[in-house]
Amino acid sequence: MPKAKRVQVVSLTKTKSKGKDGRREIMDNVTNAVNTYDYVWVFSVANMRNQYLKQVRNKMSTSRFFLGSNKVMAKALGNGPEDEIKENLHKISESLVGDVGLLFTNMGVDEVKKSFDEFEASSYPRAGNIAEYKVVVKAGEVVRGHTEEPFPNNMEPTLRQLGMPTLLKQGKIMLDNDYVICEKGDVLSPNQAHLLKHFWEKMATFKIKLVAYWHQGGEFVKLESEDSGDSTDQDME
Numbered sequence: 231m232p233k234a235k236r237v238q239v240v241s242l243t244k245t246k247s248k249g250k251d252g253r254r255e256i257m258d259n260v261t262n263a264v265n266t267y268d269y270v271w272v273f274s275v276a277n278m279r280n281q282y283l284k285q286v287r288n289k290m291s292t293s294r295f296f297l298g299s300n301k302v303m304a305k306a307l308g309n310g311p312e313d314e315i316k317e318n319l320h321k322i323s324e325s326l327v328g329d330v331g332l333l334f335t336n337m338g339v340d341e342v343k344k345s346f347d348e349f350e351a352s353s354y355p356r357a358g359n360i361a362e363y364k365v366v367v368k369a370g371e372v373v374r375g376h377t378e379e380p381f382p383n384n385m386e387p388t389l390r391q392l393g394m395p396t397l398l399k400q401g402k403i404m405l406d407n408d409y410v411i412c413e414k415g416d417v418l419s420p421n422q423a424h425l426l427k428h429f430w431e432k433m434a435t436f437k438i439k440l441v442a443y444w445h446q447g448g449e450f451v452k453l454e455s456e457d458s459g460d461s462t463d464q465d466m467e
Contacts, residue, residue: 264334269333271444272330275329275331275439276438277353277356278329286349290333295334300327300330304323307323325452346440368405372404380402381403388428394409
């Protein structure tokens, strides 16, 4: 007869007491959420911005989000069939790879997908992001945005410190030649990211991608990536 599954206390003796207490609290919260909600989702976030994630949380106020240590969340759920707290939850643990989080909800699958499909927001890129397109500042007076608004002249030292060969002429910030801030595909440096923000180039998109879900009763479904088709891997062991 299979051994009954139960919540196990996980020792975290290698952490400092404050960290140990914090991690144990997260594990308890995750365990309680499993017993409270019908679905557990794994999601990833492209171009994480706290203000946008807060908007998503407010929109789904009856659900609960967890972002933290993948190892701690996996331990709370169970790393394998022998210690998972409910059937097939270890497969959610196996999906906790990279920059991901957990969503606990009673919303149906289609409703969750619709909620995330409807939400995305543009933001300024950060250092390390990939440039989505080429940005060139034309020679002459330095302007920004679709309205071609001139920069205030007190910004000239800042632009020069960020690498632009600017000059101040008769109170206007000028360039003698075109200046390329970035090429498409560049891994952005801190200076490039700062310049793109000054020039109002929002080329980063905050977007939540659903990775997999588990449903009470043991159903586990791993969603395919966008470039791999629309099929799913469903398991009811």
